[in-house]
Amino acid sequence: MPKQSNYTSQIHDHIAWALAVEGKTDIQIAEVMGITERTLNNWKKTHESFFQSLKKGKSVADADVVKSLYNRAVGKVVVKNKKVTIEMDSEGNQRPARIETTEQQVPPDVTAAIFWLKNRNPAQWRDRQDVKVDNNEWVSALQSKVNGYKKGEDLSE
Template sequence: MRARYTEWLEKDKLLLIQGWKRDGLTDEQIARNMSINPRTLEKWKANYEPIRQAIKRGRTEVNFIVENKLLKKALDGNTTAIIFWLKNNWRDKYNDSTLGPEERKMIQAKMRKLEADTRVSEAKALLAEQVSSQNNAELERMLKLLEVEGTEDGD
C-alpha cells in the first residue's frame, strides 16, 4: 500500500518527521521511514508547506542544539571550540589569511573580471557555432562587439 501525503499532514506525523530531522536523519532516510521514494518526499516538500516546515524546523532545532553545545565548550575554555567559534563568527577578524582587507577586495574584483571574461569567451564560442563559416565577416563583427561589451562589463 502506498503512503498518501494526507496522512503525513497530521500533527503527530509532522512531529515525527521533525524529530527524525532533529535526530540528524537525511531526507533519504526520512523518506525510507515514511515508506516513500526520496523523489516523492522532494515533491511533497515542494507542494505541501507543513511537510517542508517540519523538516526545516527539525534541522533548525538540531543546529541550535549543536551551536549551544559548541558555545558551552568554548566558554568552558576548549581551545578548539574557541578557535572554531571565532573563525566562523568573526571571519573578517579571525581567519588564517595573511591578506589585508584591500587585498581581499582586489582579489574579489579580479575574480569577478575573470568570471565576466569567461562568460564572454563562452558567448564567443556559442556564437561561432551558430554563425556559418561562409559568413566570416559577420562573425568577426559580432565577436568584436562581444569584446567591447565584455570590457565594459568588467570595468
C-alpha cells in the same frame, strides 16, 4: 501515470519534525518513512506544513549543536549527583543514605573556540588575511628591483 502520493499531514508532518530534531538527514528521513528522497523533496515543495515541520525540527537540532559547541568553547561547570548506598533495610535491599553533589569544571577547548570564531566572524578570524597595499609608488619600486635582479643588473644603490 505516476504512483499516487500517500502523504497525510497529521502523520507525516509530525514524523518529519521528530526525525529532524534527532538530526537525521533528508535521505535518512525518507528511508524511515519508506519513501524516496525524490518524493520527500516533492512533498517539501507541494506541502507547506511538511516543509515547515522539517525546517523547525532542523532548527531545534542545529540550536542544540550550537549550544554544545559554545559550551565546549568557553568551558562550563558540570554538576553531578551520585547516590551513595551505605545502608540495608530489614529485607536486605540497599537504601540510598544520601546524595553527594559534585561540581566538575570542564575547561575551554581551544579547537572549539577557533571553530566558533572562524564561523561566527570569518572576516576577522579566518586563517588567510587579505592585505591591500595602497602605496603604488613603493610597489613599483620593488617590482623594478625584482625585475632588475632577474636581468642580472647591478642594483646596489
